[in-house]
Amino acid sequence: MSYEAIIGLEIHLQLLSESKLFTAAPTTYGKAPNSNVLPLDMAFPGAMPVLNKKCVISAIRMVNALHMELDRLIRFDRKNYFYSDLAKGYQLTQFYHPIGKSGHLAINVNDGIKIIRINHLHMEEDSAKQIHVGNKTLLDFNRSGMGLIEIVTDPDIGNGKEARIFLEDIRDIAVSLGVSNGRLQEGSMRVDVNVSLMVNGVNGEIVELKNLNGFKNVEKAINSEIKRQKEIVSSGKSVKPETRRYDEDKNVTVFMRKKNTKIDYKYFQDATIAPIRISQELIDEALSYKPKKKISLDFLLxxxxxxxxxxxxxxxxxxxxxxxxxxxxxxxxxxxxxxxxxxxxxxxxxxxxxxxxxxxxxxxxxxxxxxxxxxxxxxxxxxxxxxxxxxxxxxxNFNDDYDNKELSSIIDEILVKYKSAVYDYKAGKNKALNYLLGQIYKETNNKVDSLKIKDLLLMKLEEK
Amino acid sequence: MEYLDKNIYEIHEALANKKVTPLDLVKEALDKIKNDTNNAFEYVYEKEAIKLAEELSKQEVEVDNPLWGIPFAIKDNFSTKDIPTTASSKLLEGYLPPFDAEVYTRLLNKKAIPIAKTTLDELAMGGTGSSGHLGKTFNPWDKSKTRMIGGSSCGSAAACAAGIVPFAIGSDTGDSVRKPASYSALVGFKPTWGRISRFGLFPFAPSLDTVAYFTRNVKDSALLLNVLGGHDIKDTTSSSIPIEDYQSLKDKPYKATIIKEIYDDLKDKTIKDAFDKLVSELKQKGYKINTVSIGFDLAKAIYSCYYIISSAEATSNNANLDGIKFGVNKEAETYEEMLFKVRTEGFSDRIRRRFVIGSISLLEENQQEIYLRALRCRRVIVETFNKILESSDAIILPASPTIAPLFGDDIPKKSFAKDAMISDNYLAFANLGGYPSITLPLGFEDEMPFGVNITSHHFTEAKLLKIAQTVEQITGLKDLSKK
Incomplete structure (x- = not known):
């Protein structure tokens, strides 16, 4: 049998912005529950969404960085479902007309460069946060309506390492463009992974991995899931479509829930946000941003x-x-x-x-x-x-009281005093050099430049 | 001496001439509300209105502001800060909104005095004025209380028709202002979609919803548009096309069009005769009037298309009503159970039926066949009417094929059966297309009024109001009310 792992990623990035995607409510982290909230964030009837320009600018930057086609007419759709953390009973998202389509990102893998195609990128709003206390569920709407972008790849990823490298690259791009702070641990970056196994050219059922809280864990979770699926298939059974999480301690994925019925989200275009044409000025403004340059220094690992x-x-x-x-x-x-x-x-x-x-x-x-x-x-x-x-x-009072002559005589004294260290050095023990240097530092009360001492010491050792 | 059965300008003149004070007007309104038997009101601003009127009565009348000190009523589906707002839904009993609707703010800024929140069909869905949580709203023109005033803006229509307020705010998603206006001898005006901010209007079907209102004459309607119209940053669907002076356009003979299939569907002779008479008098004034056929199928499709789209949008817009954030809550073990309890007990059968129809039409397996088909149908309807309005200034037709129907008459008619009454259900074409559309009185039959409707192209309100004024001159029917 021939196996090939087929992996696709869905990445949510929380957008850096002072206010939410559709309201002026602040996005400051760690505020008292339900304090960063305006009427729309709790879906009070009659409140209307006004799209945040900063979030659009971030989306444009990302679309550009990922070589995507920009849809210059911004439209939003409604994803309809009931859930306690979803204030309006629908999520405003871009289902039919994502702001970015058909992009790619080249990643560096062992044997060269690999192109990962990106299916689309869209803007959407975050849900409220649920806090379970005993048999009660508390709701905090501070997160409700925060701006997100979702990046959906094509299933071009072959293993955990590629997924990790891809995610790290996305994170680096988002951080350097000021789009998101991309912290997987804090939830400002969230990743869902779809893993399936192609066996002799036939696609297997998709298993979704959720709640992954670190790049390394994404890699390990994928690899252990591939291993699990291979074992199932080799034993003649078939993989079931389900959602699993990753148990870090045991390095295995763990069953969460079945994926039996697909939820019908009854998508349709929203009519409370006027479609917005992205002007060339806005694109110029978005792209005039100078990304933070990555630090690169030859002498560092x-x-x-x-x-x-x-x-x-x-x-x-x-x-x-x-x-x-x-x-x-x-x-x-x-x-x-x-x-x-x-x-x-x-x-x-x-x-x-x-x-x-x-x-x-x-x-x-x-x-x-x-x-x-x-x-x-x-x-x-x-x-x-x-x-x-x-x-x-x-x-x-650091003044360098030692002139070269003085220093030279101090070193000479040390070399006499610690003869055995000198022999050790001559015998190839580098540690001995450090020992000698330490003695000289002590003698000079750390007031002489260490390189100067080292140069002088090495010179004298050569002469010996 | 009573004033509130007069029009805005007349009352303003009385205020300016110090014949009456805002406090007198508020007392008159409150007194009339107390004695009113039409079941039009959700909340009456007894203390608030007196307080506001007392303050205003100490000030100088703003002579250049005709709305100064004028009492008005507003439909209970507009958000009004700290004033109970129910949208006639059991689920919203006791709801105190945290913010004001933009139209309400603008009227307050003009120092008009809110006197009452008016009742409506449950969640503004319905055309009978009988489905709200207060039950039937009666037509002041019918003393036997057997005839409806129509909905969904039934309370605003009744308040205005009974001479309690000179104008009242409503909303129009299918014909919710223009139809009741026809049944109650009022001017009912729905401007272009996007002309007036909808911020604070409880959404029913946002692609169709329009703020609309009742007045006693066309001039008052024009005045209100100058106050309420124009861009609002809080509603991005409100247009940035500048408003005009809606009363200044020069009168000239325009071209108007009758839609054959809708006209042919008329059966009531009195209404048909009154309409024919109006047409011939317009012609005498130099108007060119032609008849255009849109095809029977398309005419018939207007209502079903409207019904599918509005129901689909309505399911989504009312999904926020779960009793968790506001409204009536129910104890339950799980979220699902709570939702089930709240929404089963909170909505009437009619509304649940609408939601089910809306949901079914949006399901993936049906969307192509129902919802998307309705959208395609909408496009054909709009293209057809756009074409007509590109070569004609307006479409003119009777606003309703009958006088106000008897209660109980309405339900079997509203089906998608073959005999769907085209002339009774066509007004929604102006919502599908977003056109400005106005109903004004045309005549009477058995002492019950009926109206004429005129619709024009997007953002041509100035022209539309001028044509309406000409019609008003011909019929001589204005400033009407019924005690």
Whole structure:
């Protein structure tokens, strides 16, 4: 038997916008339940939708980035169904005329580039949030009416890894275009996966994977689902159409519900939103946005670059470093240890407060006016006191008291004192070098530039 | 001395000349409402109207604002902040809306005084004025109380016809203002779809829904359009085409068209004679009047097409009524059970029937055959009438083939059977096409009024109102009411 996994994705991205898709209600996260709500968000009779321009601009950017055909006449349809989280009893969506059609995205996979076709992209509104407490269900309409775009791929994806790479690329595009913050964990990006197995050229039933909360989990869930389906088929049984979730601990997909009857959503075109023709001016406005450039530095590992690009503060800081000609290996290393630590512990709030001074500090460090150790001390004090770097340097009294001759004699003394380390170094043990350096730092009270010391030390070791 | 049976300009003049104050007018209205037996009112602004009138009575009359201090009534399917609004549905008993409809706001800004919310057919669906939660609304012209005033804007029509208010706001999705106007000797005017903001109007079928209103004469209708018409950012379907001065167009002989199949369907001799007489007098005034055939099938299709589209849209627009967010709630174990209880007890059989028909026509397996077919049919109807209105200034026809029917007469007639009464159900063509359309009194039979309807092309209200004024001059029937 020959097997081929057929995978398609449905991706929801919550749009970054100050107000909802059809009302002026704010979208701020974490507000008291049912406080970010205007009459339409709770479907009070007679309230009417007014389309949010910012959301249209975001959709246009995405359509453009994914090489799609833009439908220049915006229309909305009603998806009719009853559910407690659906205030109006219908969802405003673009069923018949999605704003984008027939696009593609090329992804980098092991053996080269793969094109994933994108069927369509449409705008729609989010539903309310249900909170189950005991035997009661509470409803929070703050999310009701928030703007979403849904991206639906053709079934061009062959395995979990491709799906993950595709999703990460979509996330990167959405983030860099200011369309969405694309956080799978927080629900601002949601993914449904359709997985089926083609056996000897015949399509199998589709299994839908839901509630996937991380890119890695998407990959693992798909791979384990493919494995499960293969096992079923090999044992002569057939895969049933159903919805499953992923159990991270056991690395298996778990049955959620059957997909026996298809819901008839009775779609029809809405007549409360006037069709809007997208003007060339609006397209120009949408596309004039300069995407945040991805940081790319040769000397950093791909994983490190990913980390920088996926962190809003680090990517911002590295953009600044590039502008300031500070994106060197030396400064990068400083930032990736010191600054990354601060972000992990306290987030970026403090850093944003001292940013200007931090840049000054990094200049001094790059120009070797401060040693690594000194820069670290100032950095720590900067975050604590928020004094200027100049003030802090004065206070620390770092003046380099050692001229070259002095330094040379200190090193000579050390080399005599720690003879065995010198032998070890000569025997090829690099650790010994660090040991020697540490001793010299101690002796000079960290006041001499470490590179200067290292150069001098290496020179002397050569001579030995 | 009573004033509220007069027209807006007459009352305004009395106010300007200090013959009467807003407080006198409000007291007159409240007094009349107390004694009214037509069952027209949902909510009466007793305290609110007196308070507003007292404030206004202390101020100078705004002589350039004819609506200043004028009491009016508004159909109970317009959202009015903190004033109970039920749309005549049991499910919305006790509902206090959190915002005002745009038309209501505009009238308040002009310092007109709301005096009552008026009853209607349940959720504005129905043409009999007898299906609301208050039961039958009677026709002031019929003292035996056996004849309807028509719906769905029955309460607004009755309030205006009984001389309680000089104008009343309604809504027109099929003929809900223009038909009752015919039965009650009023001017009933539905402007172009998009001319007046619908923000705050409870949606029934948004592709057809139009704010409409009753007045005692054509001039008052023109005045109101100048106040209510124009773009509203809260309703994106409201047009940004600027409004005109609807009273200033020069009178000239226009060209009008009679639709053969609708005219041929008339059986009532009095109505036919009155209409023929009007036509010949218009001709004498230099009007060119021709008759055009649209085909029997198309004429017959207007009502079924309207019924399918409106029912389909109605199921969706009323899906918000689940008792969870507002309205009458019911205890239940599950959401499904709650929905079932609320919507079974909250809607009448008639409404549930409409919803079922609407739902069935939208189902995937039927959509092509029913709903989409109705949409295609709509396109053919609209193309046909567009063509007529491109070569003619207006379509003119009797607004109804009979005087107000007896209660109980209506139900069997409204079927899609072969004998569907074309001349009784054609007015919805103006909703299918979104045309401005006006009904005004044409004559009387057995002391009961009947009207004539004139419909013109999109956004030609100024011309339409001029033609209506000419008709009004010919018939001499205006400023009518029945105590």
């Amino acid at each position: 791909p994983e490190t670059l990913d980390e920088i690009n996926n962190d809003s503060y680090l990517s911002h800081l590295f953009t600044l470093l590039k502008e300031e000609d500070l994106a060197t290996l030396k400064v990068s290393n400083f930032v990736l240890t010191r600054v990354r630590n601060e972000i992990k512990r306290h987030g970026s709030d403090n850093l944003l407060q001292v940013e200007e001074e931090l840049i000054k500090l990094l200049h001094l460090y790059e120009d070797s006016d401060l040693t690594y150790k000194q820069a670290s001390i100032i950095y720590k004090q900067l975050l604590e006191t928020r004094d200027s770097v100049a003030t802090l340097i004065d206070k620390n």
